[in-house]
Every structure is written in structure tokens, then in C-alpha cells.
Amino acid sequence: MHEDDVHSHGRRRNVPESANGMTLTDPTAPSAFHGVDVPSYDTIVNCMHCGLCLPTCPTYALTGLERSSPRGRIRLIKAVADGDLPITEEFRREMEFCLDCQACETACPAGVKYGSLVEAARAQIHEGGHEPFLVRLIKRLFLSWTFARHARLKMLARLMRVYQRSGLDWFVRKTRVLRLLSRRLDDIQPLAPTISIRFSTQDLASRVSAPSPPRSRVAFLTGCLMDVAFADINRDTVELLTRHDCDVIIPPETGCCGSLQAHNGDMTGARELAKHNIAIFARLDCDAIVMNSAGCGAYMKEYGHIFADDPELAEDAKHVSVRVKDITEFLAETGFRPLGKDGRAPFEGVRVTYHDACHLAHTQKITQEPRTLIRAVPGIDFVELPESTWCCGSAGIYNITQYDDSMKLLDRKLDNIESIRPQIIVTGNPGCLLQIRHGLRKRGLHVELMHTATFLRKACEPST
Numbered sequence: 001m002h003e004d005d006v007h008s009h010g011r012r013r014n015v016p017e018s019a020n021g022m023t024l025t026d027p028t029a030p031s032a033f034h035g036v037d038v039p040s041y042d043t044i045v046n047c048m049h050c051g052l053c054l055p056t057c058p059t060y061a062l063t064g065l066e067r068s069s070p071r072g073r074i075r076l077i078k079a080v081a082d083g084d085l086p087i088t089e090e091f092r093r094e095m096e097f098c099l100d101c102q103a104c105e106t107a108c109p110a111g112v113k114y115g116s117l118v119e120a121a122r123a124q125i126h127e128g129g130h131e132p133f134l135v136r137l138i139k140r141l142f143l144s145w146t147f148a149r150h151a152r153l154k155m156l157a158r159l160m161r162v163y164q165r166s167g168l169d170w171f172v173r174k175t176r177v178l179r180l181l182s183r184r185l186d187d188i189q190p191l192a193p194t195i196s197i198r199f200s201t202q203d204l205a206s207r208v209s210a211p212s213p214p215r216s217r218v219a220f221l222t223g224c225l226m227d228v229a230f231a232d233i234n235r236d237t238v239e240l241l242t243r244h245d246c247d248v249i250i251p252p253e254t255g256c257c258g259s260l261q262a263h264n265g266d267m268t269g270a271r272e273l274a275k276h277n278i279a280i281f282a283r284l285d286c287d288a289i290v291m292n293s294a295g296c297g298a299y300m301k302e303y304g305h306i307f308a309d310d311p312e313l314a315e316d317a318k319h320v321s322v323r324v325k326d327i328t329e330f331l332a333e334t335g336f337r338p339l340g341k342d343g344r345a346p347f348e349g350v351r352v353t354y355h356d357a358c359h360l361a362h363t364q365k366i367t368q369e370p371r372t373l374i375r376a377v378p379g380i381d382f383v384e385l386p387e388s389t390w391c392c393g394s395a396g397i398y399n400i401t402q403y404d405d406s407m408k409l410l411d412r413k414l415d416n417i418e419s420i421r422p423q424i425i426v427t428g429n430p431g432c433l434l435q436i437r438h439g440l441r442k443r444g445l446h447v448e449l450m451h452t453a454t455f456l457r458k459a460c461e462p463s464t
Contacts, residue, residue, distance in 0.1 A: 032080045032087045037123035037267045039077050039116075046112045047074045053104035053114075058391050058409055059097055067094055070104035070114050077121050087130050095121045097405070099398055100263055101358035101391040106365075115363065119262060126265030135401075143261050144269050147224055150255035154199065157228035161195035188400050191438055193229035193430070200227050200234035201252060208238055208248040215245040216334060219286040219323075221277070221300075224256040226293055230430050230451070237292045237327055237453040243460050244331065248290075251280045259299035263396050274303055275313065281323075282316035288325045292453050294360035294429035295396065300324045301364065326360060327453050328428065332369035338377045338459040346461055348379035353422040354452075355413070355436065356389040357429035370452055374426060377459040385425075386416040394435035410439045417447065428452040 033039065053070040054060050060069040067076060073094060079085035095118055102115045125131060126139070146152050163169055172178055178186040200222050218241060222234055241248050254277055258270035277300070281289055291297035304318035325333075339346075354374055360366045367389070375382050393399055393409030413436065417425065425447055427433060437449050450458075 031083045032085070032128075033124050035124070035127060037120050037127070039081060039120040039124075040113075041078075041081055043113050043117055044074060044078045044081060046110050047071055047114075048110050049075075050109065052109060053107050056103040056107045058099055058101065058103070058393075059405070062405060062408060068097060070108075070112075073098060073118060073121075074112075074114065077117055080121075080124075087125060087128060089130075092125050092130050095125060097402065099358070099391050099393075099395040099409075101395060102362040103358065103389060103391065106362045106389070119265075119267075122263075122265035123267040124265075127268075131265075139264060139266065143264060143266050147256045147260060148269060148273065150224060150227070153224055153256075154228060157195050157199070160192070161197075164195060184403060187403055190441070191399055191434055193225065193434055195229055196231035198231060200231035201250075203231070203235060204238055204250050206250050206252055208242055208250065210242045210245045210247055212245055214247040216287045217247045217249065217285065218330070219249045219251065219281060219284050219289045221254055221257065221289065221291060221296065222250060223254075223293055223296055225430055226296075230433075233292060233430075233451045233453055236451070236457040237290070240327070240331075240453055240457045240460065241290060243457075244334065244337065249284055249286055251284070254280055257296045257299050259295045260396055262299060263295075270299075271306065274299075274306060274317075278303060278307070278313060278317050278320050281320045286323070288330055289320065289323045290325055290327055290330050292327050292428070292451065294326070294357035294364070295431065297324055297326045298359040298363040326364060326366055326369075326428065327456075328370040328373055329364075329366050331456070332372055336373050336376055336456065338373075338456070346379075346459055347377055347424070349381065350379070350424055351381045351383060351420075351422045352377075352424045352426060352455075353383050353385040353417070353420060354388060355385055355392065355425055355427040355432060357427055357432050358389075358391050358395070360428050361389045370426070370428060373452075373456055377456075383420050383422065385422075386419060387412070388416075390416075392432050392435045392439075394429075394431035396431060399431075399435055406435070410435060414439045414443055414445070418443075418445065422447060424448045424450055424455070426450050426452050426455045 049071045057069050066072040076091055098118050100115055100118055104114050146156055176186055226234055238248050256273050258273035262270035301321050301324045304321035307313040307317035391409055392413045393406035399406035440447055
């Protein structure tokens with residue numbers, strides 16, 4: 001499809017309205033969309049096509065093509081909804097090419113919820129069987145099977161830990177033997193997370209009490225990948241909370257929040273995982289549900305919207321969503337004490353910058369809270385990262401499915417990092433940590449990369 005074709009599709013039909021004034025898809029139109037997860041026509045026609053989203057879109061910056069911009073993709077979605085276009089292979093590629101970073105939502109003057117459109121379009125592609133066989137197989141194996149049960153993920157993580165600690169991982173990377181089988185496998189292997197020696201669920205009790213009389217009682221989700229590959233960050237988060245007078249409840253039976261599945265078209269699997277977590281968190285007596293993964297927090301805040309029309313789950317889902325807080329959001333509201341008892345600054349003279357995770361900045365609209373907390377640490381030299389809200393290219397599994405484009409975005413991020421020469425980069429999402437760490441290694445840059453919770457926890461310790 002040529003660029004001009006995007007503009008020619010999507011003619012406005014005589015579309016009926018519901019009793020509440022919401023615009024609905026014409027039921028007589030031969031739309032290729034069907035089933036439960038259909039892109040909202042009301043959201044589609046909200047787009048004014050003003051173009052203010054274009055400068056913020058990473059994929060449009062890469063190609064300069066209208067179809068690779070948010071408004072171009074909305075036109076494509078509308079064309080399918082209107083029956084002017086079937087779900088083609090090119091339509092699928094364009095929806096998958098999108099990072100779903102939602103920077104366009106931040107820029108949009110009309111408040112178009114673009115993310116919900118592209119995710120619903122992906123669900124239509126997935127449920128309709130329009131993906132290549134290998135893509136369907138990988139999604140079914142990892143998203144629908146492995147991540148659906150935390151016990152399965154732990155089993156796979158233990159096998160991967162043996163592989164990494166046995167020396168085989170080092171040998172494979174050193175010899176580049178995977179290149180004999182597949183160049184792509186050789187490229188993406190360094191992106192794999194290092195499995196923690198002990199999972200956080202092995203070390204964290206179901207209740208961790210504050211050392212002093214508690215001011216708050218909070219719940220904490222250990223998550224899926226966070227539990228097996230970022231256990232130290234989970235422990236740092238809980239320690240940070242208890243140091244700030246919080247009793248922490250850690251339900252052992254929780255698992256994946258469903259965000260990975262939802263962002264990749266498996267809405268059915270995502271809802272099942274969400275239902276499981278809603279049933280657990282809705283019955284807890286707590287002031288907040290604290291999160292340390294931007295993507296997970298963003299999705300759990302959507303639980304109320306996802307189940308708004310479910311008479312059995314709507315109330316509980318909303319109850320859970322309104323209590324979800326990112327760790328920086330929570331500490332900014334309740335107070336942060338950055339120094340140890342001796343009053344010495346633990347990061348005296350250190351040049352620190354902050355990278356905004358997309359689902360924290362653009363989906364949750366949390367940008368100032370992390371900066372406020374970081375700037376509160378005495379002695380640091382805080383410097384803003386140019387284009388800090390520009391996606392690093394991780395975007396869930398984007399750096400696996402769209403490796404080449406992901407690396408181009410990573411190069412742009414690294415160029416900005418090199419321009420300010422920080423000693424520490426702070427960010428609040430595991431995917432960003434893996435992606436930026438990969439880039440730093442490739443360029444030989446000796447910059448320390450920290451999760452926000454780890455940086456803040458260390459800022460509470462006395463310097464030595």
C-alpha cells in the first residue's frame with residue numbers, strides 16, 4: 001500500500017449513535033473487525049489528523065512514511081473498520097511496527113487513546129489467525145504457556161540460570177556459534193536477562209514489617225520477569241518501603257499482570273491473568289498497591305476500564321486500579337528521606353540522569369515525581385537527558401520481534417547519553433534496563449545503570 005492509499009481509505013459512512021452519543025461502527029459495513037476486542041470507532045473518529053503526533057513518533061522518525069505515524073495507522077484502522085480494507089499482511093506489519101510507546105497520546109490535543117486502538121487491532125490480527133505460523137508459535141509458547149503460570153516461568157528460569165552459570169552462555173557469546181544457525185538468534189541473545197541467583201519470592205515473606213510504627217500498609221506485586229531476573233530490584237523496593245514506615249503485604253500466589261499479553265494481541269490471556277490478580281488484591285486491606293515496573297503498573301491501572309462492563313468484576317477491578325501506584329508516585333506523595341543516620345551524602349558529586357520509561361511517562365503521566373525524588377538526594381549533579389521521553393526501543397518484546405529498528409532507536413538514545421556523560425542512569429522499567437545495558441556494552445561505555453528503586457534505596461544508606 002502506498003502512502004496516498006492511506007489517505008484514500010477510511011471514508012466516513014453514515015454511522016449511528018448510541019443513546020449516550022457514542023459513535024458506533026456501522027453494523028451494515030463489511031468490516032474485517034469482529035468479536036469482542038474491536039477498535040473503538042468513537043476513538044478512531046476523535047483523531048483530527050492535525051499531525052502534532054508526528055514529531056513524537058519514533059517509527060515515523062525512522063521512515064518518514066505517513067502510514068508509520070499514529071494518524072496514518074488510525075486511518076488504516078478506520079479503513080478496516082469501514083470495510084474499505086481487509087486485514088492484510090501489510091496492515092499486520094504496520095501494527096507490529098508500532099512501539100505502542102504512546103508518546104503520541106502525550107502530544108495529542110484531542111486526547112485520542114491511540115494505544116487502545118493499536119492494541120485492539122493487534123488483538124484482531126491475533127484472534128483472526130493473521131500472524132505468520134512462527135510468530136503464533138512463539139506467542140503461544142511464551143505468552144500463552146510460560147507466562148500464564150508462574151511455576152512454568154520459574155522452571156524455565158532455573159534452566160536458563162544453569163545455562164548462564166555453567167559457562168555455556170559465555171562460550172556461545174564468545175564464539176558466536178549461534179550465527180551458524182541464525183544471525184537473528186545471535187543478535188538477540190545478549191538481550192536475555194541474567195537470571196537471579198535467588199528469586200525474590202524465595203526471600204521475601206508474605207508480610208514484611210516496618211522497623212518503626214507503620215504509617216501505611218501497602219501491597220506489592222513481585223511480578224513475573226521482575227521476580228526471576230530482577231529479584232534484587234524487588235528486594236530494594238520492599239526495603240525502601242519498610243524504611244519509609246510501610247508494612248508490606250506480598251501475596252505469594254500472584255503472577256504476571258497480563259500486560260505482555262495485552263500489548264501483543266492476546267487479550268483473552270491478558271484478561272485471565274488480570275482476573276487472577278484482581279481476585280487476590282481486591283480482598284487485601286491496604287492503602288496502595290505499589291509497583292516497580294512501568295509496564296505492569298500502567299496495565300493494572302487499566303483493570304477498572306477493562307472490566308467496566310463486567311457485572312461480577314467491575315467493582316473489584318476499579319477498587320484495585322485506583323490503588324495502584326508506581327514506587328516514585330507513592331514516595332512523592334507520602335514523603336522520601338534520602339540520607340542515612342550520619343547525614344552524609346551517598347552520591348556526593350556523582351553526575352546522574354534519568355531516562356523516562358514510556359509506560360510511566362506517556363501512559364501513567366508520571367514524569368516529575370521520579371525527578372523530584374532524585375533531585376532530593378543531596379550532593380548529586382543531576383542533568384537532564386536530551387529526549388528523555390523518546391523510546392529506547394525495548395517496548396516489551398519489540399527488540400526481539402523488530403530487532404533492527406529497535407537498535408536504531410537505541411543508537412539515538414545512546415547518542416544522547418554520550419552527549420551529557422553521566423556516571424549513573426536511572427530508569428523505572430526492566431525492559432529499559434535490559435535495552436540500555438545492551439547498548440552501553442556494545443559501545444564500551446562505563447556508565448552505571450540503576451532502577452529508580454535501587455538508586456533511592458542506596459540514597460537512604462550512609463556513605464562509607
